Amino acid sequence: MYGAADENESIATIHAALDAGVTLVDTGDFYGAGHNEMLIGRALKDRRDRALLSVKFGALRTPEGAFAGFDGRPAAVKNFLSYSLKRLGVEHIDIYRPARLDPNVPIEDTIGAIADLIRAGYVRHVGLSEVGVDTIRKAHAVHPISDLQIEYAVISRGPETTIFPVLQKLGIGVTAYGVLSRGLLSGSKPAAQGDFRAHLPRFSGENFARNQAAIEELKKLAAEKGLEPAQLAIAWVLAKGKSIVPVIGARTRKQLTESLGALEVRLSSEEIARIEDHVPPVAGTRYDERQMKMLDSEK
Secondary structure, eight states: OOSOOOHHHHHHHHHHHHHTTOOEEEEETTGGGGHHHHHHHHHTTTTGGGOEEEEEEOEEEOTTOOEEEEOOOHHHHHHHHHHHHHHHTOSOEEEEEESSOOTTSOHHHHHHHHHHHHHTTSEEEEEEESOOHHHHHHHHHHSOEEEEEEEOBTTBOGGGTTHHHHHHHHTOEEEEEOTTTTTGGGTOOOOSTTOGGGGSGGGSHHHHHHHHHHHHHHHHHHHHTTOOHHHHHHHHHHHTOTTEEEOOOOSSHHHHHHHHGGGGOOOOHHHHHHHHHHSOOOSSOSSOHHHHHTOGGGO
16 A cells, blocks of 8 residues: 565564564455455464454455445455455454445444354454444444544544544544554655555645645654654654554554654643644545545544
8 A cells, every 4th residue: 555565574563563562453354455464364373362453344445456335234244254364364353343334234234243253253342443423322332342443643633523522431442543644744755656645635736735834843843852753643642542542554663663662752731732732733634535425434
């Protein structure tokens, strides 16, 4: 999704994460059309007991990699899981979650299918991803939900308004992805062939130019504490609540080491407020117009 990657370095990065005490490994069965699951399966071959495996399912891909819709039917849920177990080389998945809401299938049916898989011993917990408060409540009524995976960053704080209060009331955690806004806050730019960020509104045209202001402000604040901007962005998420776990993407051990440096950062309430006051909201939506309309979390 972000260009070429070295498989040996990828596996070494996963091993380094586990050795550093990282326990959550998150993927999706549609990442690289199953390639990411196979990679993780190789990395965890003799380390399965050290990882909490979280898998998203349901997104459909064409051979060219285009998004072709979502399938949340109960039969499809069980079919997707069968292939994930085989690719990962495991007997169960710790957290299984639909990647999106299927508008043609009641969420109760999708969650009910996962509950069946829990009773059969193939899944341990149910998670959700990118859904709104009504869907969260309906899903939680069928089976307890462990966590919601949703984009959350210092420049992208939309879930705070309506979604997070409901999660707190129901006792549901958050795995926050996009904490660096897909590399935007670390100064990464789409360059490699195949980097899908080149098609995202935040990385193009006037939006990208405007977002440089947020990056510059974050750099200044990070420099005051002797940090890299990415470390401050991650530390901000960590400081927002014990029920929020940032999901960090890293293709190299160098990236991983830098990200883990955020664990040593302690932010006071005054520092958190200063960061939020000085770093402007992101310009541009997360995805293109078509995909944004499909996000239940944005409704």
